[in-house]
Amino acid sequence: MLLKQIQYFLAVAECRHFTRAAERLFLSQSALSQQITKLENDLNIKLINRDCHPIELTPAGEDFCHYAEYILHGVNQLHEGMKKWQKPHKHTIHIGMIMGLGGLPLSDFLAAFNTRYPEARFTLEHHLSKELCHMLTEGQLDFAIFAAPQNIHSYPFEILPIQQEPFLALLPPLHPSASTDYFDLTLAEKEKFIFPTPENVSYDILLKACEDAGFKPDIVSYCSGAANRIDLVKAGLGISIVSESALRYHRTEDLVIRPLKNPVYKHTIMARLQTTMPSSYKEAFWKHIQQELS
Numbered sequence: 011m012l013l014k015q016i017q018y019f020l021a022v023a024e025c026r027h028f029t030r031a032a033e034r035l036f037l038s039q040s041a042l043s044q045q046i047t048k049l050e051n052d053l054n055i056k057l058i059n060r061d062c063h064p065i066e067l068t069p070a071g072e073d074f075c076h077y078a079e080y081i082l083h084g085v086n087q088l089h090e091g092m093k094k095w096q097k098p099h100k101h102t103i104h105i106g107m108i109m110g111l112g113g114l115p116l117s118d119f120l121a122a123f124n125t126r127y128p129e130a131r132f133t134l135e136h137h138l139s140k141e142l143c144h145m146l147t148e149g150q151l152d153f154a155i156f157a158a159p160q161n162i163h164s165y166p167f168e169i170l171p172i173q174q175e176p177f178l179a180l181l182p183p184l185h186p187s188a189s190t191d192y193f194d195l196t197l198a199e200k201e202k203f204i205f206p207t208p209e210n211v212s213y214d215i216l217l218k219a220c221e222d223a224g225f226k227p228d229i230v231s232y233c234s235g236a237a238n239r240i241d242l243v244k245a246g247l248g249i250s251i252v253s254e255s256a257l258r259y260h261r262t263e264d265l266v267i268r269p270l271k272n273p274v275y276k277h278t279i280m281a282r283l284q285t286t287m288p289s290s291y292k293e294a295f296w297k298h299i300q301q302e303l304s
Contacts, residue, residue, distance in 0.1 A: 022042070024166075057074055122298070168284050178267050185249065188268075192268055198225070204232075204250040240265070
């Protein structure tokens with residue numbers, strides 16, 4: 011029995027659904043199912059009744075769940091308890107974030123905290139939002155700042171809302187909607203779209219927005235960065251929809267920018283694990299960010 015198998019089982023027990031648990035854990039459904047089956051075989055006990063929808067835990071599974079939660083809590087306590095013996099950078103706070111946080115003065119927040127706690131140290135690294143969710147879930151980060159995916163509430167996160175920003179349509183100057191005050195997505199079924207790559211949270215948000223508007227978008231190109239999408243719109247390949255903050259860093263003078271008639275938003279949040287017992291420094295940092303945002 012591996013600690014990771016216990017974590018996998020608890021995710022399935024909480025979601026009561028293999029697919030949703032696999033999405034949370036960034037695993038394929040088959041890989042997750044295989045790990046749970048291996049756990050059951052090692053124990054020689056059936057833990058999950060897969061014939062029910064949603065799935066149910068067997069009485070043994072309910073008992074296992076109780077002990078598993080106790081074990082993970084103990085592991086977290088052990089991890090935190092040993093931090094006092096770590097000599098180099100024992101007060102380091104690990105933060106992951108997305109690029110382009112708009113008007114968020116994060117450096118000012120960190121400087122203000124460091125004034126109060128001069129012994130505190132920070133590591134900052136950039137990743138896409140979905141990867142940050144994975145890293146935070148795996149305990150590789152203490153905090154993460156990212157665009158909330160649509161299934162954010164399926165994660166064991168405590169959340170601080172940071173900002174809500176609208177998506178805007180990028181159109182060539184001769185586009186029919188260039189003469190209007192807004193872009194109506196319900197009339198865009200025949201448009202050619204330049205989309206973010208599926209690894210981006212924006213991909214899921216925009217795909218759902220098109221589906222809500224009554225069509226599946228004709229995607230002619232995928233680009234991970236907003237700059238590439240802007241360039242392709244300029245080249246006449248199609249139209250794109252980009253978050254407001256992304257436009258602050260790129261030249262768009264040759265394009266027409268219009269708000270969506272039915273607004274679609276990107277929600278930027280800061281998150282931490284609910285299940286991890288924070289150190290005094292990390293708890294102080296969380297409260298510091300709460301105060302700064304308010």
